Amino acid sequence: MITIKDISITPEQITNSGLETVQVRCTVFSQNENCFITEVGLDLRHTMLNDVFPLRPDPNNLLTPSAEGVYTCLLEAPRFMDSGMYRMPILASDSKEGTGAGMSRFQLDWNPGVSPQIGTPEFVEIQEVYGDKPYTENNQVEVLESGQEALEKRLKIIEEAERQINIQTYTLEGGGVGGRLMDALLKKVDQGLEVNVILNVDSQFPSSPLSLMRLKANQWFYEWTRTGVAEPEKKKDSESFWDRLLPRKKSGGLNLALFSGRSVGVPANPASKAHVVDHWLSRMMDEKKTKPDAPQEDRLSTYSGPGGLPALPLLDYAVHEKIMVVDGEKAIVGGRNLESAYFEHWQDLDLYVEGPVVEQIQAGFLKNFDEIADPETHIRPTEIYNSKPQKAGAVAQFVQSTPWSGLNNVLLAMCNALQACQSSFYAVSQYLVLPGSMLRDAILDAAGRGVDVRILTNSDRTCKEVGFSTAYYVTLNYLDELIEAGVRIYEALGDDDEKALQPYLHSKEFIFDQRLAAVGSFNLSMRSSHIESENLLFVCDKEFAEDRTRAFFNMLESKAREITPKRFKRLREQSKTRIEMSRHLELLF
Incomplete structure (x- = not known):
């Protein structure tokens, strides 16, 4: 098992102007003996960025040879990234297949600026x-x-x-x-x-x-x-x-050719405690004051539909x-x-x-x-x-x-x-x-x-x-x-x-x-x-x-x-x- 702690986001609030960044910082330790940290990543697959971004070890705050210590990432919010509270899982693994997860958050406000005049x-x-x-x-x-x-x-x-x-x-x-x-x-x-x-x-x-x-x-x-x-x-x-x-x-x-939503969906992973619904759905749930961080197995589905919704015909x-x-x-x-x-x-x-x-x-x-x-x-x-x-x-x-x-x-x-x-x-x-x-x-x-x-x-x-x-x-x-x-x-x-x-x-x-x-x-x-x-x-x-x-x-x-x-x-x-x-x-x- 891997422990991820001391998670910080600086600053905690930016806009989607395409010109601002946040720094993600955390400390990673493995409880397994005689192993080393192999990977630490910021999971943004539920956002328009649709990728896992690596956190790099800070050489001034790192233990060798276990590679335990401080990891950082500089994340740029692109223009027109959807606003709202972002929940960003941090995922880590070690050489003995140990895994761990933590959660980081930051607020993104709408301010993409005015686009050039139409027709130019x-x-x-x-x-x-x-x-x-x-x-x-x-x-x-x-x-x-x-x-x-x-x-x-x-x-x-x-x-x-x-x-x-x-x-x-x-x-x-x-x-x-x-x-x-x-x-x-x-x-x-x-x-x-x-x-x-x-x-x-x-x-x-x-x-x-x-x-x-x-x-x-x-x-x-x-x-x-x-x-x-x-x-x-x-x-x-x-x-x-x-x-x-x-x-x-x-x-x-x-x-x-007949289209079915199940043909393009992906199996859900109930074991992943860090999983969050897609940001657009999370933002809707925030407005309804529900629980967007509920574990996947609480969502009544073993199959992932749009944004993390149950893959029902209606949705x-x-x-x-x-x-x-x-x-x-x-x-x-x-x-x-x-x-x-x-x-x-x-x-x-x-x-x-x-x-x-x-x-x-x-x-x-x-x-x-x-x-x-x-x-x-x-x-x-x-x-x-x-x-x-x-x-x-x-x-x-x-x-x-x-x-x-x-x-x-x-x-x-x-x-x-x-x-x-x-x-x-x-x-x-x-x-x-x-x-x-x-x-x-x-x-x-x-x-x-x-x-x-x-x-x-x-x-x-x-x-x-x-x-x-x-x-x-x-x-x-x-x-x-x-x-x-x-x-x-x-x-x-x-x-x-x-x-x-x-x-x-x-x-x-x-x-x-x-x-x-x-x-x-x-x-x-x-x-x-x-x-x-x-x-x-x-x-x-x-x-x-x-x-x-x-x-x-x-x-x-x-x-x-x-x-x-x-x-x-x-x-x-x-x-x-x-x-x-x-x-x-x-x-x-």
Whole structure:
């Protein structure tokens, strides 16, 4: 056994400016005889640094030959490292396989400084680092706002396909719009084209026990609040979907990869007393005044899910991206899954793209397929890159995140763009679930600098379309600090007829200083930030961003109402019980 004592952090509090460091210092002794210390490390695998940093022996305070004594490490906190209280295990081992652990702590405050102005070469250089992709020029970007034009564009480019069709979606129904798209895809399979599809298992099969748990959680919330009679369960035609696609997969005519969170999780280590949950989750738990340092075996799991959560279907990793690439030349990204509601009565948004950025989208799909598919049972999709610069067009960048790999590029690119805002930040998000988080810090920072921050999300009425409005009450939990800071929150208007289909808001769109716009699958939520794979297409074009700004304000004027401080206070008083209970379900959204 190894003893680690006299642990000190100097200073105990710094900021995430990227210019400050802390020194970690401790004394290490082994209780084993005739051995020597072999390794001392600072475990930061639960943070964005995702590594174990060695502590070096202090030659002036070291015993030989046992190498016992004082060990130190100088740690630099990078810019945009999430703020909060950091718990950093110190791990040590000796030559007789003895081990020991200690815990160090320091406080990191949010102060990354203002980024260079959007559109400048300095901003582009930094954004390329955080987005992990270069900006590309001369792209044709077409907004697919109505469901009808979004469907027709998909059917058109499928029909025009000559070599390959790649599709990734969160859900694909067997009938309705999904059925029409499936018919078009299978027709191309019969013509000998290569068709590759990525689907998320949990969300695809609502009749399975896994997805039923998600539905039952919403129903439990609804019944507990006693607000009315539950609507009949709405089932997808999953049997039709499976019956039609599985034979094609088995015959080799269709390359279908199904994602499960367990395929990317890692076994937990109950023996490791030093284990802590990921920092983003620890920060949430701090706000709830729970016990973030509880040993792993107290977390009711022998399998590690996102951030240290139990790997349950409700909480596990998921692929949430929506991608379509045809012949490596044409692409569609955005918010729509391949079900009828997204094209018929929901409010959603996609972008159709041609040009060099399609190469980034194609590469993103292929990377996802490689991570998800079993190489022994799947044929790797052909790498087809056929994008051509347009005669004149927009500058664009495709950014992706895969949290299970420690890659949070969408989150970092969003925060950098927010820190660059000088005048305005406008957002449309399906829900707004931001407990203690760097994204909330960045939004509050922008508002504090005098930036006009406005966010449009769903209302109680539109949320009744899915999940008995649970997400609405989860959102209300986290509006008080934003509203107090001057952030203006709007909610989408629903149909006055409660029996009517509601225009559920599913778009994900962000506009920075009317110079940069981003559209994709990313919501303002903890799941999008840390649990699900996501993407955004950033379009750095003043004319495009101004056009999207006009569309945003048209929605505010005709399809939304503001949650003013007075109205928010009334909502909290009227829905106190539902709001408090919904907080237990925040990581479902």
